[in-house]
Amino acid sequence: MTRPRIRCAIYTRKSSEEGLEQDFNSLDAQREACEAFVQSQVGEGWQAMSERYDDGGISGGTMDRAGLQRLLDDVSRDRVDVIVVYKIDRLTRSLPDFARMVEIFDRHKVSFVSVTQAFNTTSSMGRLSLNVLLSFAQFEREVTGERIRDKIAASKARGMWMGGNLPLGYDRPRDGTRRLVVNEGEAETVRSIFRRYLDLGSVHDLARALEATGVRSKIRRDKDGARIAGRPFSRGALFHLLRNPVYLGLIRHKGVLHEGLHAPIVDRTLFDAVQEQLTASTRRGNNRHSGARSRSQLTGRIFDATGERMSPTFAIGARGKRYRYYVSTSLQQGGKRRGDDVLRRVPADFLEQALIDRLRRIDGIDAKAPLEHLRRVDVQMGHVLLTLPKALHLATRASLRDDEGFVEGHPDAQGVSLRVPVAFPRRGGATEVKPGPAEGPQPDTTLIRALRAAHAMLERDASGRPILHESPISPHRRRLIRLAFLAPELQVAILSGRQPPGLSLSRLLADGFPIAWQAQIERFGRPRRDV
Incomplete structure (x- = not known):
């Protein structure tokens, strides 16, 4: 009688990035040991899955790990029977996370x-042993x-400098x-x-005057010693510089100032005068913005795709009309827009x-x-993720389109995350929010270029079938080539501008x-079709 196949997922983790660039690193050693253990149980029907669940350079004190989240996602889809780890602390070092x-x-x-x-979670004694070990x-x-x-x-x-980014005006300690x-x-x-x-x-x-005269931030060096040129000062960087007590010869720790070992470079009279003017300007700004903040119902709960908090602000139109927005903190503090697909400014009234x-x-x-029921809102390009209380799970499921x-695999144990398509078309630099999928073809040039680049990495055999002689060198290219094996239905949709919303x-x-085409469609959604 043939034993049923037991699907074994191997999970590996390393806290630091040291040594990960080697051909055979700690993650490989952990996987090799786990594969050998699974092989020893082959008589019981154990079989190692080919999917890799690796997390390099990430602490076990958090569940925000890409490899772990993919593993939990596959567990929730009933694709895994046994999880194999080298040591239990590779999975987690947090008792609440383990629970x-x-x-x-x-x-x-x-x-x-x-x-x-020797642990087995199917027994109460095994769970007790694991809880004790994780507690330690x-x-x-x-x-x-x-x-x-x-x-x-x-x-x-004692006034010692304990590391971090060096402030402009000082060099690293010596000897x-x-x-x-x-x-x-x-x-x-x-000064x-x-x-x-x-x-x-x-x-x-x-900030404008300093950029016009070519004054830049401090020139730094990365961990490999490479020189990083100074950048134009943003508003946030200037606020930090003008408020920094290190220029008075002080060291700050948790709001307490201590006499530093270093010499001051700004005299007390000049520093105090700047603080008074900054405080007066901030007070005037708060009075102007208080009305907008009081009406912005998502304040403190809305984030962009990078996880950066979005804050309420407003602009006055040509006819005196006030327009409210949610803006990423870095952009609001004077940072420049980056050339990526992250939406960092959305109109508040339309979104709400x-x-x-x-x-x-x-x-x-x-x-x-x-809106009071929302625990969190994450703004993505083409959709938003709404975190709702777990008690609303069934009612929300009944209302799904x-x-x-x-x-x-949502990290919030008390919440569920709902993905809702929201189109953010741009018109004349402004952003307009329209619920629901956009009509007609919407070509995404970034997706199309990536899909073509993935196919360019493949060669064809005599019969015209795609082949890959060796794995791409960089991690990005190894992820990118997966697009060549995307379901044909999705590839055609991307090229025709009818890719799934979001x-x-x-x-x-x-x-x-996922490897299976149907599973890919379930994961990423079905192509849009004309109504």
């Missing part, structure tokens, strides 16, 4: 095995963190000391920035109304204040990539 994982494993009848530790692992991590924090606090209290060394040329630049701000009275004007209309379709939602769906290159490269 959440065990709930997911039990729900889908998945057990896991540690190669170097979490205790060790917390004690180590406390020691490091205590050491930093004690050193800063093993923790004393910042004054850079006389940069120090004069810092001139302080004096220039007093003359101009505006950080906006100061689109979400209100969607939420009112859910039974149990307070029709008068539907064909182009909507839940995101599995499908982007970053989503294709970041999400788990």
